[in-house]
Amino acid sequence: MGDCGAPGDVNSNVLVARSTGDAQLDKAVWQWLSWDKNQKTKEQIESLLQNGQHEELRDRLCCRLTFGTAGLRSAMGAGFCYINDLTVIQSTQGIYKYLERNFSDFKQRGFVVGYDTRGQVTSNCSSKKLAKLTAAVLLAKDVLVYFFSTYVPTPFVPYAVQQLGAVAGVMITASHNRKEDNGYKVYWENGAQITSPHDKEIIKCIEECVEPWNGSWNENLVDTSPLRQDPLKKICDSYMEDLTKICYHRELNVQSSLKFVHTSFHGVGHDYVQLAFKAFGFQPPIPVPEQKDPDPDFSTVKCPNPEEGESVLELSLRLAEKENAKVVVATDPDADRLAVAEQQDNGCWKVFTGNELAALFGWWMFSRWKNCSQDADVSNVYMLATTVSSKILRAIALQEGFHFEETLPGFKWIGSRVKNLLDNGKEVLFAFEESIGFMCGTSVLDKDGVSAAVVIAEMATYLQGQSLSLAQKLVDIYETYGYHISKTSYFLCYDPPTIKRIFERLRNFDGPQSYPSCCGIYNILHVRDITTGYDSSQLNKKSVLPVSKSSQMITFTFQNGCVATLRTSGTEPKIKYYAEMCALPGRSDRSVLEEELQKLIEALIENFLEPDKNALTWRSA
Structure with missing residues (x-):
C-alpha cells in the first residue's frame, strides 16, 4: 500500500490499547481509521478490532x-x-x-x-x-x-x-x-x-x-x-443520432407488426433501449414491469446475469407469451450485454448463445454493408472476436473475402485493436465476445447492449418479411459457412494454489516443459499458452497474441477440428472452458457434431481437471 507516514487524527493511545501485536496490521488499521470518513465502513473496522478478529482485519487491510x-x-x-x-x-x-x-x-x-x-x-x-x-x-x-x-x-x-x-x-x-x-x-x-x-x-x-x-x-x-x-443530453442525443448509421430498414421498422419484450434486469437499460427503438422507427418494446426500474437488490432474480439463460428470463418470457411478442431482448444491469430469446413454432423458447448471436450479427452487418457498398473494397473490411469465442466469423470471412482477427479475451483488447484499424483507414463492421458482448459499428469501442438490442430487432423484422425466424436464419448461416457447435461452462474454485497447480501440470504434462499431445483418444495438433507466450503452431513457437502473465489460459487445437480453451476468469473465482467443433460447409450432421464435442469435453475434464475435482464445483453455463 506504500508508506504513508504517521496516522492522522486518530487517538494514538486508543490505538495502542487495541494493538494486534502485528506491526504491519497495526499500521494498516491506523491508516484506515485515520483516513476513512465513511462512518459505516469505519465502524466495521473498529468493530473487528474491538472483537479481536485479527485474521479478518488482515484479510481486509493487508492487501490491496x-x-x-x-x-x-x-x-x-x-x-x-x-x-x-x-x-x-x-x-x-x-x-x-x-x-x-x-x-x-x-x-x-x-x-x-x-x-x-x-x-x-x-x-x-x-x-x-x-x-x-x-x-x-x-x-x-x-x-x-x-x-x-x-x-x-x-x-x-x-x-x-x-x-x-x-x-x-x-x-x-x-x-x-x-x-x-x-x-x-x-x-x-x-x-x-x-x-x-x-x-x-x-x-x-x-x-x-x-x-x-x-x-x-x-x-x-x-x-x-x-x-x-x-454531458447527459448532448451524449444521449448524439448517441441516438449515431445509432441510425446502422439502421438499414427504417421503412420496414415503422410498419412492423412484430412485437418485442425488453427486460433491463433492474438496471439502467429501460429508458435508453426505449429511445434506441424510437430512433430506428419502432414502436417501443414492452418492458417487464417488475424489472423495469433500478433495484440494487435485483429482487426478482437470483443472479442479474442474462447470460444464465432461460432460468433468469422467466418473467420476460411469460410476459412475451401474454403479449404475443415473439422476441425477447434482455440487457444486463449496466446495459453493455444483450441476451435474446425467440419463440419457436412449437411454442418453446430458444435462448441464443453469444456465439449464435454473433453468427447472426456477423451475417447481418456484412450483408447490409454489401448492399450499401457495392463498389467498396471488401479487403478493407474487418471483423473481430476474442480468442475464446466462436470461429464463425473466420468462416464467413474466408468465403466473403474480408479480414477476421482474434484478440485476447476482454473487450479492452477488441476496443484498442479496432481503434488501431480505424486509424489506419480500415472499416470494422462487427466485433464480439462469446459472453453476449457485441459491438455493432464503431461509434462505441466497447460492447453495447443498447445498440445490439435494436439491431437484432431490425434483423428480426427484416427476416419476418422473408418468412424466416432468427433461428431459421441461424441454420441457414451454418449450412452456408459450416456448423460451429460450441459449449462453454465453468468450475468454481476458491483456492488459488489449486488453480495454479492445474495449469502448471498442463505445462509439464509428460515431463518438464511438455504439453499434452493427446486428451484421452483425441490427438492434439497445437497448443497455445497465452500465459507463457508459447504457441506450437508458430515456427518460432511464440504466440502472435500478447502474453498475459496475470491470467491463466491454454488453448488446444485437436485433430478432429475442435478448439478448446481453459482459462481463469478476470473477475470471479472460476476456471472456464470453451470448446467448439468447427465443421466445413456442407457437413450438416449437427447431432453427430454435438455428440463428438460432448465426448471431447468429457475427456478434457477427466484428463486435465479430474485430479483436482474435490476443489472444483461444476456450474452449467
Whole structure:
C-alpha cells in the first residue's frame, strides 16, 4: 500500500490499547481509521478490532485491490481489498497522478464519470456516491469533469470520452455481478478500456499517494464546482443520432407488426433501449414491469446475469407469451450485454448463445454493408472476436473475402485493436465476445447492449418479411459457412494454489516443459499458452497474441477440428472452458457434431481437471 507516514487524527493511545501485536496490521488499521470518513465502513473496522478478529482485519487491510479487467471489481465493504469510498478515492488519486504525467492538457480536456444504480446500505456505498467521490478528487485538482446527472449505460462513458475529447473516463459498475459487488471501469482517451502498461503504471501511482488529499472527500464539489459539466443530453442525443448509421430498414421498422419484450434486469437499460427503438422507427418494446426500474437488490432474480439463460428470463418470457411478442431482448444491469430469446413454432423458447448471436450479427452487418457498398473494397473490411469465442466469423470471412482477427479475451483488447484499424483507414463492421458482448459499428469501442438490442430487432423484422425466424436464419448461416457447435461452462474454485497447480501440470504434462499431445483418444495438433507466450503452431513457437502473465489460459487445437480453451476468469473465482467443433460447409450432421464435442469435453475434464475435482464445483453455463 506504500508508506504513508504517521496516522492522522486518530487517538494514538486508543490505538495502542487495541494493538494486534502485528506491526504491519497495526499500521494498516491506523491508516484506515485515520483516513476513512465513511462512518459505516469505519465502524466495521473498529468493530473487528474491538472483537479481536485479527485474521479478518488482515484479510481486509493487508492487501490491496489490483487492476483486473480494465479496472477494479470486488465486493463493497470496509478494507483496502474492497470497493468503498476510500479505495475509490485512492484509485482516482493514482489515476490523476498518471494522467497528469501523460497529458499536459489533462485539466482542460477533462475526464468523464458515469455510474449505474448499484448500492449497499450496510456500507453506505452506492455507485452514485462512488462516482461523486471520483469526480471530487479531480475537481479539487481543477480538472474539468463531465459528470452524468443520472445513471447511464456503460457504453455512454467510452462514447463520451471520444465525443468530448476527454483524456479518460470511469464507469462505476459491476455489470452483471452479484448485488454485493461494485466496480471501477477505466477508459483511455481512445474510447477503449485501458490495457497494459497503463494498468500497471496506474497501480504504481495509486501506491504513491494512498493518503486522501485535501478536497478528495468533498463530494459536494459535484454540485458546486464550475468545472463540473453534465454531458447527459448532448451524449444521449448524439448517441441516438449515431445509432441510425446502422439502421438499414427504417421503412420496414415503422410498419412492423412484430412485437418485442425488453427486460433491463433492474438496471439502467429501460429508458435508453426505449429511445434506441424510437430512433430506428419502432414502436417501443414492452418492458417487464417488475424489472423495469433500478433495484440494487435485483429482487426478482437470483443472479442479474442474462447470460444464465432461460432460468433468469422467466418473467420476460411469460410476459412475451401474454403479449404475443415473439422476441425477447434482455440487457444486463449496466446495459453493455444483450441476451435474446425467440419463440419457436412449437411454442418453446430458444435462448441464443453469444456465439449464435454473433453468427447472426456477423451475417447481418456484412450483408447490409454489401448492399450499401457495392463498389467498396471488401479487403478493407474487418471483423473481430476474442480468442475464446466462436470461429464463425473466420468462416464467413474466408468465403466473403474480408479480414477476421482474434484478440485476447476482454473487450479492452477488441476496443484498442479496432481503434488501431480505424486509424489506419480500415472499416470494422462487427466485433464480439462469446459472453453476449457485441459491438455493432464503431461509434462505441466497447460492447453495447443498447445498440445490439435494436439491431437484432431490425434483423428480426427484416427476416419476418422473408418468412424466416432468427433461428431459421441461424441454420441457414451454418449450412452456408459450416456448423460451429460450441459449449462453454465453468468450475468454481476458491483456492488459488489449486488453480495454479492445474495449469502448471498442463505445462509439464509428460515431463518438464511438455504439453499434452493427446486428451484421452483425441490427438492434439497445437497448443497455445497465452500465459507463457508459447504457441506450437508458430515456427518460432511464440504466440502472435500478447502474453498475459496475470491470467491463466491454454488453448488446444485437436485433430478432429475442435478448439478448446481453459482459462481463469478476470473477475470471479472460476476456471472456464470453451470448446467448439468447427465443421466445413456442407457437413450438416449437427447431432453427430454435438455428440463428438460432448465426448471431447468429457475427456478434457477427466484428463486435465479430474485430479483436482474435490476443489472444483461444476456450474452449467
